[in-house]
Amino acid sequence: MLPEEKEKEEVLGTTTAPLFSRQRKAERKFLKSMNYRFDIQYDGTRYGGWQKQKDTDNTIQGKIEEVLSRMTGQEISIQGAGRTDAGVHARGQVANTWMETEKSCQEICQYMNQYLPEDIEIVQVSQVQERFHSRLNAREKVYQYRIAVGFHKNVFERKYQCPLHEDLDGAAMKKAAQLLTGTHDFKSFCANKKMKKSTVRSLKSIEVEELPQEIVLTYTGDGFLYNMVRILTGTLIEVGRGKRTPEQMTEILKAKNREAAGFTAPARGLTLLEVRYDKESKE
Secondary structure, three states: OOHHHHHHHHHHOOOOOOOOOHHHHHHHOOOOOEEEEEEEEEOOOOOOOOOOEOOEOOOHHHHHHHHHHHHHOOOOOOEEOOOOOOOOEEEEEEEEEEEOOOOOHHHHHHHHHHHOOOOEEEEEEEEOOOOOOOOOOEEEEEEEEEEEOOOOOOHHHHHHOEEOOOOOOHHHHHHHHHHHOEEEEOHHHOOOOOOOOOOEEEEEEEEEEEEOOEEEEEEEEOOOOOOHHHHHHHHHHHHHOOOOOOOHHHHHHHHOOHHHOOOOOOHHHEEEEEEEEOHHHHO
16 A cells, blocks of 8 residues: 555544444435546556456555545445556546535545545546436547557656567558458457457547657547457557568458457556547536
8 A cells, every 4th residue: 555545544534433324324315316427537557457346446446436435425336438457547537426415526526636546536527417327328439559669768658658669660550450440340359258249349540650769559439349459459569560461450350269369468558548428428
């Protein structure tokens, strides 16, 4: 546990009165349950991913639910738009939950940021319509993967890049990305071999941006399978290395076999940039 977390735990008062005291229950009788949206960013380096797990409390969802439960005196469970893996970051994660509180949205935001670890921030809290669901109403998600190329270390960005440090053929990667764009069965790019639901997804775009000492891949789609972005990235890296040709992307898609695609790129280079909704879903 980091020093700031220990201090915040003491402030939260884990040894004080029971969470669901009679007084707080009485106060809640006069409060109306509302649907709240949370816009969140986090550095996922030291966490076991977004989703709460039975064997650890070191997850983004777990940390947020703990603070909200303390704030409201209720057992809070939040729904996230994307279940980012261990080590994956987010600049535009979205979550929602129903809860009763006398605090304003600004006060909720301030309270949460006061007690959350330094590498998790609630950017904004807002009341939304009853039907809003952060995951089910999501229209598109945007992920970004950063690859360090060349032979110089980027000391200050090392936690957010895949440290490849070799030259890649950007033109070949762009050609391969075009062949992967569109609506396809992406079963070859899914790490869950026992997946029973449909593995058809629509990739609106894969942008390959060549920068000094870095290649940035930006994926926009209606949904992504387990490890899909990281497997796509690993496959494109192999194209950039000359180990695969762009034309092989069509064969990989047709194979519908995880073994046909490339390696799974490390989690550290991946960031959930944005979750997009239709206008009526936001309100």
